[in-house]
Every structure is written in structure tokens, then in C-alpha cells.
Amino acid sequence: MSNYHIKHLEEYFKVYRKSVREPENFWEEIAEEHFVWRKKWDKVLDWDFSKPAVKWFEGAKLNITENCIDRHLTTKGDKTAILFEPNDPNEKAEHISYNQLHERVNKFANVLKEQGVKKGDRVCIYVPMIPELAIATLACARIGAIHSVVFAGFSSKALATRINDSDCKLVITSDGSYRGKKTIDLKGIVDEALENCDCVESVLVVKRINSDIYLKEGRDKWLQPLLDNASAVCKAEIMDAEDPLFILYTSGSTGTPKGMVHTTAGYMVYTAYTFKNAFQYRDDDVYWCTADIGWITGHSYIVYGPLANGATTVMFEGVPSYPSFGRFWEIVEKHKVNQFYTAPTAIRALSKHGGELVEKYDLSSLKVLGSVGEPINEEAWHWYNDNIGKKKSPIVDTWWQTETGGMMITPIPYVTPTKPTYATLPFIGVQPALMDENGNELKGNQVEGRLCIKYPWPSMARTIWGNHQRYKETYFSAFDNMYFTGDGALRDEVGYYRITGRVDDVIIVSGHNLGTAPIEDAINEHPAIAESAIVGFPHDIKGSALYGYITLKDAGEYRNHDNLKKEINQLITDRIGPIAKLDKIQFSDGLPKTRSGKIMRRILRKIASNELDNLGDTSTLLNPEVVQSIIDKRL
Numbered sequence: 001m002s003n004y005h006i007k008h009l010e011e012y013f014k015v016y017r018k019s020v021r022e023p024e025n026f027w028e029e030i031a032e033e034h035f036v037w038r039k040k041w042d043k044v045l046d047w048d049f050s051k052p053a054v055k056w057f058e059g060a061k062l063n064i065t066e067n068c069i070d071r072h073l074t075t076k077g078d079k080t081a082i083l084f085e086p087n088d089p090n091e092k093a094e095h096i097s098y099n100q101l102h103e104r105v106n107k108f109a110n111v112l113k114e115q116g117v118k119k120g121d122r123v124c125i126y127v128p129m130i131p132e133l134a135i136a137t138l139a140c141a142r143i144g145a146i147h148s149v150v151f152a153g154f155s156s157k158a159l160a161t162r163i164n165d166s167d168c169k170l171v172i173t174s175d176g177s178y179r180g181k182k183t184i185d186l187k188g189i190v191d192e193a194l195e196n197c198d199c200v201e202s203v204l205v206v207k208r209i210n211s212d213i214y215l216k217e218g219r220d221k222w223l224q225p226l227l228d229n230a231s232a233v234c235k236a237e238i239m240d241a242e243d244p245l246f247i248l249y250t251s252g253s254t255g256t257p258k259g260m261v262h263t264t265a266g267y268m269v270y271t272a273y274t275f276k277n278a279f280q281y282r283d284d285d286v287y288w289c290t291a292d293i294g295w296i297t298g299h300s301y302i303v304y305g306p307l308a309n310g311a312t313t314v315m316f317e318g319v320p321s322y323p324s325f326g327r328f329w330e331i332v333e334k335h336k337v338n339q340f341y342t343a344p345t346a347i348r349a350l351s352k353h354g355g356e357l358v359e360k361y362d363l364s365s366l367k368v369l370g371s372v373g374e375p376i377n378e379e380a381w382h383w384y385n386d387n388i389g390k391k392k393s394p395i396v397d398t399w400w401q402t403e404t405g406g407m408m409i410t411p412i413p414y415v416t417p418t419k420p421t422y423a424t425l426p427f428i429g430v431q432p433a434l435m436d437e438n439g440n441e442l443k444g445n446q447v448e449g450r451l452c453i454k455y456p457w458p459s460m461a462r463t464i465w466g467n468h469q470r471y472k473e474t475y476f477s478a479f480d481n482m483y484f485t486g487d488g489a490l491r492d493e494v495g496y497y498r499i500t501g502r503v504d505d506v507i508i509v510s511g512h513n514l515g516t517a518p519i520e521d522a523i524n525e526h527p528a529i530a531e532s533a534i535v536g537f538p539h540d541i542k543g544s545a546l547y548g549y550i551t552l553k554d555a556g557e558y559r560n561h562d563n564l565k566k567e568i569n570q571l572i573t574d575r576i577g578p579i580a581k582l583d584k585i586q587f588s589d590g591l592p593k594t595r596s597g598k599i600m601r602r603i604l605r606k607i608a609s610n611e612l613d614n615l616g617d618t619s620t621l622l623n624p625e626v627v628q629s630i631i632d633k634r635l
């Protein structure tokens with residue numbers, strides 16, 4: 001039996017038990033047998049959550065790019081590593097083999113060196129979803145520089161904050177980017193940001209849209225001529241297991257973004273292992289994750305996890321709606337995608353706008369469907385299952401976070417029986433705990449509480465860049481000796497987990513704890529409704545009452561809104577009980593979303609509570625314009 005590839009439920013239980021009883025032996029075996037090391041570790045794990053300090057594979061020496069690229073060259077040199085699908089469907093897709101990837105990463109790494117980048121330096125990567133984005137991250141890893149990828153949809157202000165926080169000395173960007181019918185002037189955004197960043201010495205610019213851009217003398221350079229002159233041989237820098245690999249910023253509920261620091265060996269081992277199992281990846285499969293590499297999902301499951309397994313990973317430059325809402329399915333058909341990984345918000349949009357477009361395409365290559373980023377509601381789960389998976393492809397609802405580096409609670413497809421809206425069972429090596437408000441662990445099944453993790457796993461973030469104290473306060477102070485996720489969860493009668501949402505989304509109405517997700521699920525069952533978000537607002541008698549923001553499908557616009565409101569509350573009464581009925585219902589054209597598609601309930605909560613003067617920064621939203629229209633129509 002290979003513990004690396006789980007194929008049956010009994011095997012999962014057996015391996016899981018081993019991973020909990022003898023974690024060090026377990027991870028040592030996985031690390032030993034499936035990766036290449038320049039030197040093995042002296043100690044598998046050293047940890048103390050009270051500091052907090054966690055070290056995996058201490059003393060080991062390696063380079064992650066040797067694991068993601070070099071070691072595949074003898075057996076898979078000609079296999080496609082990265083399959084690039086451009087924004088414009090008429091532009092040819094690009095197949096980058098492992099040999100070619102090797103050459104391009106080495107050249108890029110040599111260019112970085114020439115620019116004076118050294119081991120431990122921070123490099124900001126602000127590049128759209130083109131191959132150079134993945135290549136740039138790997139080039140940094142090749143020479144031991146710490147990459148900080150900033151999603152190329154963030155504003156200049158957000159970019160400057162992130163560049164300054166980690167003192168980046170070099171920025172990689174492009175002249176611009178394509179997004180559906182639009183082009184975006186990325187270089188202009190970088191120029192604006194750099195007016196406030198003294199740490200940046202040079203900027204490398206990838207040519208993508210052939211726009212006429214300004215190059216600042218002595219600072220900015222086109223990348224291509226430098227690559228043309230660079231050697232294709234760059235020795236991999238030998239890194240310590242615990243050397244930082246990258247920083248990735250995640251916004252907290254308050255304050256400045258947190259630069260989560262991920263280190264080398266543990267991150268590599270865990271992302272590779274979860275990728276293999278959660279997608280049941282087999283050698284000739286084509287895998288596609290629709291996320292952007294600017295998010296952790298892209299880092300772990302477009303770049304590192306797939307490449308460490310020698311997989312073919314699709315990178316898509318465009319958007320789901322261009323040239324039509326059938327684009328995702330067109331790509332699945334064209335590249336015969338076997339594993340498809342996306343977010344519930346995309347699933348809902350695709351079901352709303354282009355349900356009939358699905359039929360046009362041959363989706364028979366699909367074997368596994370993934371979901372990530374927020375709780376997947378019941379209606380979206382069924383639509384995905386019925387229309388995309390044709391009831392044959394299991395849905396893996398993968399719960400995890402930027403901070404966890406890799407998937408934490410997820411079914412293993414064809415192994416773990418799935419259940420709609422449930423992330424099901426902890427992944428191998430993950431020890432979840434549900435806690436009550438008094439800090440007691442809720443043992444047994446059929447309990448609901450705050451989701452914590454009791455024991456270290458290899459890919460956990462080690463600190464917040466420049467602020468270890470904040471790391472400790474945010475994640476290790478709510479409960480003794482535990483990592484607190486900020487999420488709530490319940491464990492059902494067989495031990496399956498359902499993530500109920502951020503704990504700050506729990507609303508107590510007349511003394512009853514109500515999770516927003518089940519109420520939203522009930523509402524979303526209504527055929528006229530596209531999306532909903534529930535928040536609490538202060539109420540004299542109930543303490544808190546419920547305010548619902550609801551967007552309608554096109555068909556719903558023609559309905560009488562008062563009747564709709566009655567039907568919504570009837571649905572809630574039927575599904576949950578009268579206690580969960582909404583006091584106020586506002587129909588709106590959209591809901592404010594983060595760039596990664598999460599509904600910004602914080603803003604909706606403030607509007608519902610009439611706290612309009614302190615809405616916080618809305619400029620990083622995907623759709624800042626909806627905020628004003630929601631305010632104008634508030635109840």
C-alpha cells in the first residue's frame with residue numbers, strides 16, 4: 001500500500017489514524033519517498049503553539065524547483081507542464097513542456113540575479129494570468145528570493161501597501177492585461193504605486209498587450225531582451241527547509257493586510273500530497289483550476305502542487321463571461337479537462353447566465369469537480385453536480401485558507417462519499433476541533449462550534465511578515481494551544497464537517513444562534529433568486545434581527561416584490577423555522593464582493609445598521625459601484 005495515493009475509504013481511515021498517532025513517522029515517509037532532497041532533515045517536527053513556533057523537516061536542504069521541474073525531465077521532459085489558454089479564444093493556446101519550463105525558469109532566474117536579486121530578497125510580482133506569472137514565481141524560488149504575488153486586479157494603493165510592507169526591491173509586471181473585451185493598464189498602476197515605494201530599485205516589464213508605456217530611466221526594463229541574453233543554466237539555490245518561500249497577503253477583518261509567510265519543505269510536501277489525493281490526479285490527466293495565481297489557491301493548486309506531481313496544469317487568462325458564459329465549458333471540451341476546480345460564486349454566475357450554454361459542449365472528460373473559497377450553497381452544489389458533473393463526477397468541497405497553505409477538510413473523490421454543502425472529513429494529518437465560547441472542546445458528533453486545529457500540519461503559515469505578535473494574537477490566542485481558523489463548523493452524525501461561515505457571521509436572534517449560510521441556502525432555492533446575503537442589525541427586542549440583501553435573476557425582475565418577500569419568508573419558515581425569518585428584505589442589483597468572490601458582509605452589516613460614515617476601504621472590491629446603490633435603497 002502506498003500512503004501517497006489513497007484509493008479506498010478503508011485506506012483513508014487507516015492512513016488517517018497513522019497520521020494522527022505517529023505524525024512524525026507518517027510525514028517522514030511521505031517526504032522521503034516522494035521528493036528530492038539535497039540533504040535529509042535532522043528532525044521531522046518541532047512545535048510550540050504558545051510561541052507560536054513550528055518547524056518541519058528542520059535541517060533538510062532542498063530547492064522546490066528541483067522538485068517541481070528538474071526531477072521530471074528524464075521521464076516527462078516533453079509532457080505539457082503549463083497549458084496556457086489566452087483571453088481571446090482565437091489566440092492559440094500555448095503548451096509549455098517541462099523541458100521548456102526548465103529553460104524559461106532558469107533564464108528568468110538568471111535575469112533576476114543580474115538585477116541584483118539575492119537569496120532572501122523580496123520580489124513583488126504583479127502580473128496577469130500569463131505564463132510569465134508562474135515562471136516568475138518559480139524563478140524566485142530557483143534563486144531563493146521570496147516572492148510576493150499581488151493579484152493584478154488590486155489598485156495602486158493596495159499594491160503600494162503590500163510592496164512597502166515587505167520591502168520589495170524588484171517588481172515584475174506587464175505593460176497591461178486582457179480581461180474579456182477590456183485591457184487594463186497595469187504598468188500605469190505600478191507607476192502610481194511606486195511614487196510611494198522607496199524600496200523598489202528596478203521593474204521588469206513583460207510585453208503582453210503591446211501598449212505604448214512609459215519606462216522610467218534606470219528603473220524599468222523590458223524583460224524579453226534580458227531573457228534573450230540570459231543563460232539557460234541556473235543552479236538551484238540550496239534552501240533550508242524553513243527558509244521562506246513566499247509571502248502572500250490576506251485581508252483581515254480589521255487593519256492592514258497580513259503578509260502570511262510560507263516556508264519551503266513543509267509547504268511543498270503538503271500541497272503536493274493534497275493535490276494528488278483531492279483530485280485523484282493520474283499521469284495523463286489535464287487539470288484546471290480557474291483561480292488566479294494572485295490567491296493562495298493559485299499558488300498551491302496551479303503552480304506548486306500540480307508541478308510537484310509532474311501534472312499538466314491549465315492557466316486561463318480570461319474571464320468566465322467572455323466571449324460568452326459558455327467559455328469555461330468550451331475550454332473543458334477543447335483541452336479535455338479531467339479535474340476542474342472553481343469557486344461557488346463562479347458556479348452561481350454560470351448557472352444564472354448561461355445554464356443553457358452547458359449543453360453545447362462535450363464535458364465527458366471531467367472526472368472530478370472542485371469547489372473552494374466559501375461555503376457552497378445547496379442549489380449551486382446541485383446545479384454543478386447535475387449539469388457539469390452529470391451526476392458522475394464527485395464534487396470535492398475543499399475547505400482551507402491562505403494561512404493553512406493547503407486543503408484541510410475535503411473529500412477524496414471516489415473515496416469519501418460526498419454530501420451536499422459538506423467539506424466532509426479532515427485530510428490526512430489534520431486534527432480539527434470544535435470549540436465552544438468558553439474554550440471547551442465539543443467532543444462527539446452532532447455538535448457545532450468554532451473550528452480550530454489542534455496539531456501542526458506541514459504547510460501552515462509560520463508567521464505574519466514583520467509582525468509575529470499579530471500572528472500570535474490573531475490565530476493562537478482565542479483558544480489555548482490551538483490554531484483558530486475564524487470559521488464556524490458543525491460535525492454531523494457520522495463525523496462529517498460542514499463549514500458554516502466566518503464566526504463573525506453568526507447572528508444571534510432572540511437568543512438563537514443562526515448561521516447565515518443555511519438561511520441563504522433556503523432563500524436561494526427560490527427560482528427567481530440569484531444570490532443573497534444575510535446580516536444582522538440591532539433590534540430592540542430580539543437583540544439582533546435579520547436583514548437580507550437579495551439579487552434577482554432576470555425573470556425575477558418582473559415579479560411583484562411584495563409577493564416575493566412573502567415567498568422568501570415562507571421558504572425560510574419551511575426550511576429553518578419562523579425564528580429565521582427576515583425583518584428586512586432589500587432587492588439590489590449586486591452584492592459587494594472581494595476580488596476573490598467572497599461577499600463582503602462587513603459592508604452590508606454596516607449599511608443595515610445605518611453606520612454609514614465608517615464603511616472602510618471599498619476600493620479593493622470587485623464592484624465598488626454597487627455599494628452606493630445599496631446605500632441609496634436601504635430600508
Ligand code: 7RM
Nearest residue numbers: 372373374375397398399400401402487499
Ligand atoms: C482557499 C481560500 C479562507 C476563508 C475560510 C472560509 C472560506 C474557503 C471554503 C470556505 C466554506 C469551503 N483561502 N472558505 N473554502 N468556506 N467552504 N470549501 O479561499 O484565505 O482566501 O479564504 O474562505 O471562511 O476561512 S482564503
